[in-house]
Amino acid sequence: MSIVLGANQYGKAENRVVRIYRDTVRHEIRDLNVSTSLRGDFEAAHTDGDQADILPTDTQKNTAFAYAKEHGVTSPEDYALALGRHFLDAAPKADAARIAVEEYAWDRAPVGPDGHDHAFVRRGGATRTAVVTVDGHGAGQAAYVIAGVQDLVVLKSTGSEFKGFLKDEYTTLPEADDRILATSLVARWRYDGTDVDWNAAYDSILQLLLEAFATTYSRALQETLYAMGRAVLEAHPEVAEVRFSAPNKHHFLYDLSPFGLENNGEVFIAADRPYGLIEATVTRDDASDPGNAWVSTPGFV
Numbered sequence: 001m002s003i004v005l006g007a008n009q010y011g012k013a014e015n016r017v018v019r020i021y022r023d024t025v026r027h028e029i030r031d032l033n034v035s036t037s038l039r040g041d042f043e044a045a046h047t048d049g050d051q052a053d054i055l056p057t058d059t060q061k062n063t064a065f066a067y068a069k070e071h072g073v074t075s076p077e078d079y080a081l082a083l084g085r086h087f088l089d090a091a092p093k094a095d096a097a098r099i100a101v102e103e104y105a106w107d108r109a110p111v112g113p114d115g116h117d118h119a120f121v122r123r124g125g126a127t128r129t130a131v132v133t134v135d136g137h138g139a140g141q142a143a144y145v146i147a148g149v150q151d152l153v154v155l156k157s158t159g160s161e162f163k164g165f166l167k168d169e170y171t172t173l174p175e176a177d178d179r180i181l182a183t184s185l186v187a188r189w190r191y192d193g194t195d196v197d198w199n200a201a202y203d204s205i206l207q208l209l210l211e212a213f214a215t216t217y218s219r220a221l222q223e224t225l226y227a228m229g230r231a232v233l234e235a236h237p238e239v240a241e242v243r244f245s246a247p248n249k250h251h252f253l254y255d256l257s258p259f260g261l262e263n264n265g266e267v268f269i270a271a272d273r274p275y276g277l278i279e280a281t282v283t284r285d286d287a288s289d290p291g292n293a294w295v296s297t298p299g300f301v
Helices: 042-047 058-069 078-091 198-215 220-233
Strands: 008-019 028-040 096-103 106-108 120-122 127-137 140-154 179-189 239-248 251-253 266-268 276-283
Touching: 008 058, 028 058, 028 078, 058 078, 078 096, 078 127, 078 140, 078 198, 140 198, 179 198, 179 220, 198 220, 220 239, 220 276
Parallel strands: none
Antiparallel strands: 008 028, 028 096, 096 127, 106 120, 127 140, 140 179, 179 239, 239 276, 251 266
């Protein structure tokens, strides 16, 4: 029997990088959570403790902050691409760099008709995400960009049913002709290239997802996810596939009969666990090869 090193990567997780643009009296803010990692021929570091080929995680941290100044942050995707390409130049034994970015949104403090120039209020709710993998060196180098949104909590109070499902001796769930449909959605979409207006594409795709959720009569959360993915692919030829992870946020009618009250679909108890977890991929039948794009991105089929 021989023992060998398997897949591995290393990096600096969750660097909280805040970039303030002060070029004019009206400031701008980009608030990022940046995780970097390198993959490659690092066997000597594991088997012999030889660090000669290791770019320290502290250096990766410093680079994330320095690049926020030197390269700027026009979008999470563009910033992550620049970081990934730099790390492959800086670490010759690395054959892939993975940069994951979460962006937290801020709104201007509501002072005056256009908001305050340099006071901000942290926006709650959904978080924009980007995962960039830069693979290889030289002319054969490839870049894979996965954009997305997480913690997108959505609910519709009607327009959803769940019935006709398989039943056995352990089934107690009643069929529902009219129910609340709610989820805390994670959606990620893979682009076919890097010639993309990242901010405009994100805004458009988020709008399409919300419109499809709101307007699709849902016979199951699965049907809604498919409709949302299809809407994105039909409108955005630069997107190869969309993946969803959607916990079903169950809402059950509360029994008000002990108090002599009727509950005609008006009062519910929101159950946080256990929950159904629905995951799905909607893709083009001729979608490009994803390469290593999805490696180390958990929670997706």
